[in-house]
Amino acid sequence: MLTLPSDSIRQIQWRFAERYDLQMLVQSARGVARGTVAHMVASGERNSHEWTPAKNEMLEAFDRAGITAAFMEPEEGGFISGPKNLALALAAFELAWVDGGAATASLAGFLALAPIHERGTPEQSRHYKSLSAPPQIGEERKPWRGAFVLTEPIPYVGVDTGMLNGKARIADWRDGEEPWLQVEKRGRFITNIAFANFVTAAVASDDPRIKGSCVIILEETDEGTFDHGTPTKKLVHQLSSTGDPIFNLKVPASRIVGGYTVKDGVLVPNFNHSEVIEAVFRRTRVTVGLMTAAKLLSAVEPVIRYQRGRFRGAEGAKPGTVRYEQGIQQREDALHRLVDVWATGEAAASLGFAAARIFDELDPIEKQKTGILSERGVGSGRAELKALRESEQRAIEFLRMREQDARRAEFAADPLVQFVLKDAEANVLCPATKLWNTGNGANVMREAVSLMGGYGITEDCPGFLASKWMDAQLEATYEGPEAVQRRQLTITMTSDVFLAEFRAWTAEMRTIAATHPGTGACTLATAMRMWLWTLEHLQKATDAAGHKLYHGQRQGVTFPLVDALCWLLASRYQILDVLELEQRGSTDPSVADAAMGTAQFLSDLCHVQSARAAGEVSRICAELVFGYNEHPSWSDQACTTCCFSTDELEELEETMPGIAAMAIDVLKPNGSHPPKAGPCAGCKGAGDFLQLQNKLCTCLSGSRLAKDRAADTVSKVMIPEALDYPL
Numbered sequence: 001m002l003t004l005p006s007d008s009i010r011q012i013q014w015r016f017a018e019r020y021d022l023q024m025l026v027q028s029a030r031g032v033a034r035g036t037v038a039h040m041v042a043s044g045e046r047n048s049h050e051w052t053p054a055k056n057e058m059l060e061a062f063d064r065a066g067i068t069a070a071f072m073e074p075e076e077g078g079f080i081s082g083p084k085n086l087a088l089a090l091a092a093f094e095l096a097w098v099d100g101g102a103a104t105a106s107l108a109g110f111l112a113l114a115p116i117h118e119r120g121t122p123e124q125s126r127h128y129k130s131l132s133a134p135p136q137i138g139e140e141r142k143p144w145r146g147a148f149v150l151t152e153p154i155p156y157v158g159v160d161t162g163m164l165n166g167k168a169r170i171a172d173w174r175d176g177e178e179p180w181l182q183v184e185k186r187g188r189f190i191t192n193i194a195f196a197n198f199v200t201a202a203v204a205s206d207d208p209r210i211k212g213s214c215v216i217i218l219e220e221t222d223e224g225t226f227d228h229g230t231p232t233k234k235l236v237h238q239l240s241s242t243g244d245p246i247f248n249l250k251v252p253a254s255r256i257v258g259g260y261t262v263k264d265g266v267l268v269p270n271f272n273h274s275e276v277i278e279a280v281f282r283r284t285r286v287t288v289g290l291m292t293a294a295k296l297l298s299a300v301e302p303v304i305r306y307q308r309g310r311f312r313g314a315e316g317a318k319p320g321t322v323r324y325e326q327g328i329q330q331r332e333d334a335l336h337r338l339v340d341v342w343a344t345g346e347a348a349a350s351l352g353f354a355a356a357r358i359f360d361e362l363d364p365i366e367k368q369k370t371g372i373l374s375e376r377g378v379g380s381g382r383a384e385l386k387a388l389r390e391s392e393q394r395a396i397e398f399l400r401m402r403e404q405d406a407r408r409a410e411f412a413a414d415p416l417v418q419f420v421l422k423d424a425e426a427n428v429l430c431p432a433t434k435l436w437n438t439g440n441g442a443n444v445m446r447e448a449v450s451l452m453g454g455y456g457i458t459e460d461c462p463g464f465l466a467s468k469w470m471d472a473q474l475e476a477t478y479e480g481p482e483a484v485q486r487r488q489l490t491i492t493m494t495s496d497v498f499l500a501e502f503r504a505w506t507a508e509m510r511t512i513a514a515t516h517p518g519t520g521a522c523t524l525a526t527a528m529r530m531w532l533w534t535l536e537h538l539q540k541a542t543d544a545a546g547h548k549l550y551h552g553q554r555q556g557v558t559f560p561l562v563d564a565l566c567w568l569l570a571s572r573y574q575i576l577d578v579l580e581l582e583q584r585g586s587t588d589p590s591v592a593d594a595a596m597g598t599a600q601f602l603s604d605l606c607h608v609q610s611a612r613a614a615g616e617v618s619r620i621c622a623e624l625v626f627g628y629n630e631h632p633s634w635s636d637q638a639c640t641t642c643c644f645s646t647d648e649l650e651e652l653e654e655t656m657p658g659i660a661a662m663a664i665d666v667l668k669p670n671g672s673h674p675p676k677a678g679p680c681a682g683c684k685g686a687g688d689f690l691q692l693q694n695k696l697c698t699c700l701s702g703s704r705l706a707k708d709r710a711a712d713t714v715s716k717v718m719i720p721e722a723l724d725y726p727l
């Protein structure tokens with residue numbers, strides 16, 4: 001690989017080489033990010049909590065660049081028709097490459113509209129999206145800005161979105177007329193609030209004439225109080241606005257997102273607040289995960305430049321000397337650590353873009369599924385789950401079919417089977433992207449910062465790395481922190497359909513390993529087997545006190561298993577992207593040469609990452625498999641199975657010479673034993689696990705050679721003279 005991966009290469013890897021509209025969006029978002037946004041950061045605009053004129057101009061730059069309109073359908077003022085998950089993810093990736101707050105400022109507007117887009121009535125959707133679209137040429141109008149208001153002052157909504165304090169009551173309901181509602185809501189940490197013209201707020205009923213909860217649209221000009229609140233004193237994402245607003249407003253019931261019906265004199269929202277929020281976060285959390293991926297990859301170029309130039313200007317470092325040309329890159333550790341940062345960034349981007357794409361694929365299939373089920377008279381909720389059970393069985397059967405099975409085409413064409421498959425994958429990929437990219441990404445960003453030495457923790461650090469490190473922590477927190485993603489994955493990763501997919505993916509990695517051993521696919525396949533073995537073991541096993549290990553409340557068991565899965569998933573999608581690059585790149589003469597060299601390097605990064613993932617999985621699984629057993633003591637039953645007596649050993653020596661030298665836990669005739677707390681623990685019931693672990697260790701063969709190769713490439717790859725944005 002001679003140069004850093006080009007746009008053409010990324011377009012192939014992340015599968016938008018045929019999407020000219022998305023390529024244009026990337027270019028225009030990049031222009032704003034590396035122009036307007038980068039200048040704002042460089043000139044200290046992050047130093048204020050206030051919403052400043054410069055920050056406001058940034059929103060206008062988003063509008064001009066088409067970023068705001070990327071959310072809308074063409075008839076609403078947008079330019080992309082159909083699903084837009086990948087589009088929004090790419091735009092956020094470009095903005096977060098320079099500044100996470102800028103990316104959030106654009107995403108928060110979409111987040112405000114998302115409840116209306118996902119669950120709103122067609123009229124609500126058209127109305128608010130058209131108002132929020134930037135004006136067309138010749139149109140004199142300011143676009144509306146929105147905020148999404150879920151989180152409330154402590155002790156209410158945070159991670160637990162069920163504890164709502166925001167309330168709605170009937171203010172006025174005249175016969176035959178639309179009811180009016182009095183809505184009270186206080187928000188905490190609400191993005192975009194300084195300038196929001198409307199908000200979508202989650203509230204619960206405080207009136208027997210309203211059922212349950214809902215999300216409701218509140219406008220700045222509604223009767224009552226729309227207090228934007230004071231700015232939050234954030235340490236992160238300062239280019240976005242955040243504050244604690246207060247609302248007490250009278251609004252018509254038609255503002256309930258998704259509408260309502262009236263049953264026996266009670267107003268019943270068509271969707272409760274949880275249903276709306278679930279549909280929203282399911283998609284928007286992917287984009288947040290991609291923001292951290294962008295940060296990691298954006299660190300590569302500044303770190304290389306810093307490392308190479310580190311000693312230039314010193315007396316002993318004359319041009320042409322290794323010290324001058326390579327600087328810190330003479331040192332293996334510096335290169336290896338950068339390889340780790342780069343590999344994490346690649347894996348995070350691959351996982352995130354795969355998640356964004358699957359939602360683009362899922363959106364039309366989901367509509368098809370809803371159509372088919374409503375034709376059959378099946379409602380939503382439990383009835384739908386029941387109706388899809390047969391399709392789940394068919395999906396599992398489909399995954400197990402051989403290539404030549406005559407029924408494959410029929411199953412592949414069944415929209416319900418396809419829905420069930422994609423839904424199971426999406427239900428895992430979204431929280432996995434949010435959890436792994438941001439949580440692990442924040443840790444790895446620290447590594448990136450450390451590679452710049454003292455410079456790394458100054459405002460002058462090229463690439464704004466220290467800000468990105470801190471910003472990554474917010475990405476791990478908002479839209480639901482890590483516990484929320486782990487809780488969700490605990491459920492979705494154990495669905496029968498997902499586990500069948502996971503088995504198929506394990507086999508797929510073995511097949512890939514046959515032709516592409518350099519990707520580390522074989523290591524990954526073994527680690528995937530170990531994860532599955534551990535899950536199945538823990539689902540049956542109990543702890544030393546006889547208590548069940550795998551259940552929702554036992555986060556000490558379920559959460560680490562979730563983390564282990566995320567490592568595996570990130571590695572899998574990273575490998576798949578490199579294969580795509582190799583296959584598609586080789587057939588495109590315009591990129592063939594660069595694609596092959598880059599694919600080789602990225603393949604080495606896959607190997608590095610899969611070895612790391614395997615290590616994490618092995619560590620986590622071993623702790624869970626053995627950690628809940630009581631350590632044996634000399635007094636208990638363990639002695640009868642684990643220990644030898646001196647007499648026994650003497651007898652055994654006759655048939656097995658040398659055994660006495662191997663025996664560790666030997667009881668002497670007087671009952672004394674070695675000076676330890678108890679005999680060493682055995683591996684009863686976990687022999688298969690140890691075999692797998694053994695295999696996994698040997699599967700790591702070659703992974704460090706791959707790291708050496710990758711490090712060598714990093715030390716030679718050409719980078720531009722200067723970063724293409726200030727600093």
Ligand SMILES: Cc1cc2nc3c(=O)[nH]c(=O)nc-3n(C[C@H](O)[C@H](O)[C@H](O)COP(=O)(O)OP(=O)(O)OC[C@H]3O[C@@H](n4cnc5c(N)ncnc54)[C@H](O)[C@@H]3O)c2cc1C
Nearest residue numbers: 148149150151158159189190191242477478479480481483
């Ligand atoms: C800059 C910023 C912008 C934001 N923008 C918005 C916005 O636009 N709209 C909006 O509605 N909200 C917004 N938020 C709020 C954000 O979504 C919440 O802060 C976040 O969901 C976490 O909630 P919390 O702060 O109450 O944390 P807590 O709930 O107090 O969590 C604290 C810790 O406890 C852990 N924890 C909590 N519950 C559990 C559990 N059941 N099991 C295990 N561990 C648990 C968490 O993982 C976390 O580590 C924003 C926040 C910030 C900081």
